[in-house]
Amino acid sequence: MASDKIQYILDAYQKGKVKIESLTDDLLRKEDLIDEGKKNLENLMKARWTVTEVQRLTQERFKHRVETLVTMVIRSIFEDREFGFELAFEEKRNQMEVKPIVYEMIDGQKHVYENPEDDYGGGLVDVISFALRIVMWSLENPKSRNVIILDEPMKNMGSLILLGGQMLSEIAHKLGLQLIIITHDQELIDIADRSYHVTHDKYQSHVKLIQKGEK
Numbered sequence: 001m002a003s004d005k006i007q008y009i010l011d012a013y014q015k016g017k018v019k020i021e022s023l024t025d026d027l028l029r030k031e032d033l034i035d036e037g038k039k040n041l042e043n044l045m046k047a048r049w050t051v052t053e054v055q056r057l058t059q060e061r062f063k064h065r066v067e068t069l070v071t072m073v074i075r076s077i078f079e080d081r082e083f084g085f086e087l088a089f090e091e092k093r094n095q096m097e098v099k100p101i102v103y104e105m106i107d108g109q110k111h112v113y114e115n116p117e118d119d120y121g122g123g124l125v126d127v128i129s130f131a132l133r134i135v136m137w138s139l140e141n142p143k144s145r146n147v148i149i150l151d152e153p154m155k156n157m158g159s160l161i162l163l164g165g166q167m168l169s170e171i172a173h174k175l176g177l178q179l180i181i182i183t184h185d186q187e188l189i190d191i192a193d194r195s196y197h198v199t200h201d202k203y204q205s206h207v208k209l210i211q212k213g214e215k
Contacts (some may be wrong), residue, residue, distance in 0.1 A: 059096075063087050066135050073131035073171075074124070077163050082106075085128065102128065122156030127164065130154075134171060149180045154188070162187045169193075 070085040082105035087098050102116040102124065116124050130153060137143065154164035165188045172179045181188060189195045195210040 059089060062139070063089070065139070066132070069135050069138075070128060070131040073134075073167065074127055076167055077127050077157075077160055078124070083124070085131075100128070100132075123154070123158060123160060123164075126154050126156050127167075130168070134175070134177075137177075138175065146176055147178045147180065149182075151182045153181060153183070154185070155183075161185055162191075164188075165191045 067084075067086055071083070074083045074085060075081075084103050084105070086101040086103065088101055090097050090099065102113045104111050104113070116128070130150070133148065137146075137148065150168075153168065154161055157164045165185075168179060168181070168188075169191055171177065181192065183189065189210065197208045197210050199206045199208075
């Protein structure tokens, strides 16, 4: 009886030992998995930080370039006004949104135009729209064809239409752009490298080259 009881205890001990060893192995494997998970999490955090930092730097460079170029174009037309252009970035619903801001420095104070077209007329918006189109083209990689079609550009410029036309011409030549412009403004027609007069007789269109000096 005593020997049977001892054997029972020894068997129970062995089973317990095996179970402890098995649990220890499981514990070690889980600890390894936890360590691996921590390393993966750390790598993910580093990758996320890297992506965020690259995004921030790219955003800053994009913002600076767009603001500088658009402001330069605006001031080339409105020489007597200290207009400026900014991009305000804001995260909404986990997406980055950008809001264009037009401002003017008046007596050292920054005056923001909430509705530039209402506050200063369509001429300012015409200039900004063209400038943004050119900036977006210049940032393309690879670039699309260097042909841009403009329908009645600078139509709201009034007495500044000639300056607007000169700006269009200067930018086109500097950037190697071909601007195809549809317009009724004689000032733009006069400064074009080549002009055509198009008429329609209900059946077909007739295109005539306008020679320099011809009205």
